[in-house]
Ligand SMILES: NC(=O)C1=CN([C@@H]2O[C@H](COP(=O)(O)OP(=O)(O)OC[C@H]3O[C@@H](n4cnc5c(N)ncnc54)[C@H](OP(=O)(O)O)[C@@H]3O)[C@@H](O)[C@H]2O)C=CC1
């Protein structure tokens with residue numbers, strides 16, 4: 549092994565945290581150091597694989613409570629710290645870790661906007677680190693690699709924004725979208741998107757198939773900000789554990805052909821380890837079955853040249869390409885590592 553980067557995961561007992569720990573444990577150039585929960589967590593001291601039996605034999609290590617004494621040294625003991633914590637918790641932890649010299653990959657929305665005014669409106673708290681908002685780099689791996697290479701703080705995108713932007717950005721960047729009509733995004737997520745803690749949202753008897761956050765979900769400004777134009781975004785909760793499908797209707801600019809749309813996608817993604825294309829969606833459409841437990845985002849499209857509309861579909865695993873997998877992609881880019889463990893396309 550030529551280089552080993554020692555990693556910590558804060559929030560490791562959660563759904564994205566444990567996926568991160570597993571990806572790090574199997575990565576040839578990353579070393580899994582300590583895994584943390586909050587200081588008073590009921591899970592402090594337990595073995596991580598006892599909480600998540602899927603990883604027995606791989607993650608047989610104790611979970612450390614993040615006490616003040618631990619926090620005082622995390623960023624000194626690790627080169628890279630992943631924050632798989634709630635938004636405001638991430639904003640409170642990141643400054644300390646950065647000051648200790650660690651690179652920080654934050655999976656929350658705590659650093660995804662430059663504009664601090666977004667936070668009271670969409671996240672319910674005042675942001676206390678406006679300087680760090682300017683420093684953070686948005687970690688949409690296929691689109692921001694140059695900036696990620698030198699970033700000390702990476703804001704890993706939300707799950708819905710990753711799916712939506714992966715489908716929309718090639719067309720927006722190539723100038724193929726109508727300038728007036730908003731793209732309309734309807735997306736369905738599995739329940740793990742809401743995290744591991746019990747709540748009415750993820751209660752088995754309450755989960756159905758329904759929209760939520762209509763015209764007010766925090767991912768709407770995130771998608772708009774990163775796309776450079778307004779969108780209409782409606783998330784839905786589905787009664788399955790993991791995965792997202794986003795179906796997006798767009799109006800194309802005058803005279804745009806199916807061939808131009810196809811060329812834009814191939815130009816953006818050919819050779820990419822994590823994006824797979826379903827050109828024209830002739831045989832099959834992207835589906836959760838095809839992406840669950842992988843770091844792929846599958847993108848398909850079909851163009852109606854008569855009406856000038858296109859329907860785009862993106863499918864991903866919300867915990868992997870939508871969170872932990874993309875964080876590892878960013879780590880690979882930041883530290884100049886190979887595409888492991890994604891290049892093989894195998895289930896993770
Ligand atoms: N789930 C998903 O699909 C996605 C989630 N995200 C984002 O990633 C982050 C994590 O999400 P998810 O894994 O679903 O969340 P979970 O609720 O499943 O896990 C949260 C983790 O944080 C720990 N934690 C809570 N408070 C603290 C604290 N003060 N210090 C240290 N650890 C703490 C929890 O353990 P304990 O409470 O026992 O301390 C738990 O380990 C969130 O910001 C979420 O918005 C992003 C993209 C997709």
Ligand SMILES: CC(=O)N[C@@H](CCC(=O)OP(=O)(O)O)C(=O)O
Nearest residue numbers: 655656657706707708737741742
């Ligand atoms: C099903 C479900 O509840 N999904 C979450 C999104 C998860 C995600 O991407 O998290 P960020 O908060 O990090 O953006 C939601 O709608 O709030």
